[in-house]
Amino acid sequence: MFHLSELVFRYPGPRPARPTIDLSGVRLDLPISGTLVLLGESGSGKTTLLSLLGLLWDRPAESGELTYGGVAPARGDTRTRAILRRSEFGFVLQSAFLLPHFTVSQNVAVPLELAGIDAASIRERVGHLLGAAGLSDLARRRARTLSGGQRQRVAVLRALAHDPRVVFADEPVSNLDRQNAEVVLDLLARWRLGSLFERQERRDRLLVLVSHSLRQARKIADGEGMALLLHEGRLVGGRPYPLAQIDDATIYRATESGLEPGTGPQVSAAEVSP
Numbered sequence: 001m002f003h004l005s006e007l008v009f010r011y012p013g014p015r016p017a018r019p020t021i022d023l024s025g026v027r028l029d030l031p032i033s034g035t036l037v038l039l040g041e042s043g044s045g046k047t048t049l050l051s052l053l054g055l056l057w058d059r060p061a062e063s064g065e066l067t068y069g070g071v072a073p074a075r076g077d078t079r080t081r082a083i084l085r086r087s088e089f090g091f092v093l094q095s096a097f098l099l100p101h102f103t104v105s106q107n108v109a110v111p112l113e114l115a116g117i118d119a120a121s122i123r124e125r126v127g128h129l130l131g132a133a134g135l136s137d138l139a140r141r142r143a144r145t146l147s148g149g150q151r152q153r154v155a156v157l158r159a160l161a162h163d164p165r166v167v168f169a170d171e172p173v174s175n176l177d178r179q180n181a182e183v184v185l186d187l188l189a190r191w192r193l194g195s196l197f198e199r200q201e202r203r204d205r206l207l208v209l210v211s212h213s214l215r216q217a218r219k220i221a222d223g224e225g226m227a228l229l230l231h232e233g234r235l236v237g238g239r240p241y242p243l244a245q246i247d248d249a250t251i252y253r254a255t256e257s258g259l260e261p262g263t264g265p266q267v268s269a270a271e272v273s274p
């Protein structure tokens with residue numbers, strides 16, 4: 001469970017007029033299950049909120065509280081953040097930060113090595129993942145020689161390799177052609193639902209997804225899922241909505257009229273517990 005309470009965040013540097021993320025008055029409990037889509041116009045704070053949830057900022061929020069599994073790493077506690085990130089989370093960020101001089105296999109193996117898994121099991125799992133992504137032929141290629149689409153597939157495998165509890169994906173298919181996009185979406189869905197690793201439990205993984213496209217988000221979430229709709233760093237309606245209850249007109253109304261949390265867009269907001 002993520003728990004957020006009154007979270008306010010500003011980037012360091014010249015103090016902007018308003019915080020980048022302003023969840024004053026908002027308390028959220030987000031279970032580790034299903035898909036959580038961060039929606040909103042460009043600059044609304046989606047990537048920033050994703051990086052806060054992913055504990056990528058060693059500088060904590062300006063005020064408020066964020067805990068994961070009951071743990072709130074203290075200011076400056078970079079070690080706890082790093083341990084949680086590498087054991088519990090996987091990241092597919094906008095630029096695929098692969099290790100350029102490592103091979104494809106070595107890149108995918110990184111989280112498994114960090115987890116201290118034995119060499120034979122790593123080889124087996126990496127082979128399985130490369131096969132699932134159609135990358136077996138490229139196992140020995142240096143990452144720097146890959147195309148953009150290949151690189152993104154490797155980045156997704158690396159994010160999923162240790163079967164993390166939460167995967168954060170920031171526009172994971174926005175720069176991909178249809179074929180590569182299908183592969184990436186399929187891998188994310190199979191990880192979440194367990195079939196990628198023959199995991200029985202289907203409901204204990206969370207995909208946090210940033211997307212510009214409601215249609216794409218719906219597809220990835222498989223018709224289910226919750227959405228946080230951001231506008232200028234604030235949470236429209238002050239709560240998550242079922243993805244199925246949001247349409248493009250809702251997003252347009254919310255972002256055009258600058259609705260404050262609480263006044264909400266015209267979604268039929270049945271009390272929702274995400």
Ligand SMILES: Nc1ncnc2c1ncn2[C@@H]1O[C@H](COP(=O)(O)OP(=O)(O)OP(=O)(O)O)[C@@H](O)[C@H]1O
Pocket residue numbers: 011012013020040041042043044045046047048049
């Ligand atoms: N490292 C940074 N330092 C200072 N300001 C930043 C930084 N990163 C982002 N911002 C600012 O924070 C605001 C929110 O940015 P963010 O990237 O979270 O938005 P977004 O909704 O993900 O946008 P997009 O859809 O265009 O990716 C923007 O005004 C942006 O200029």
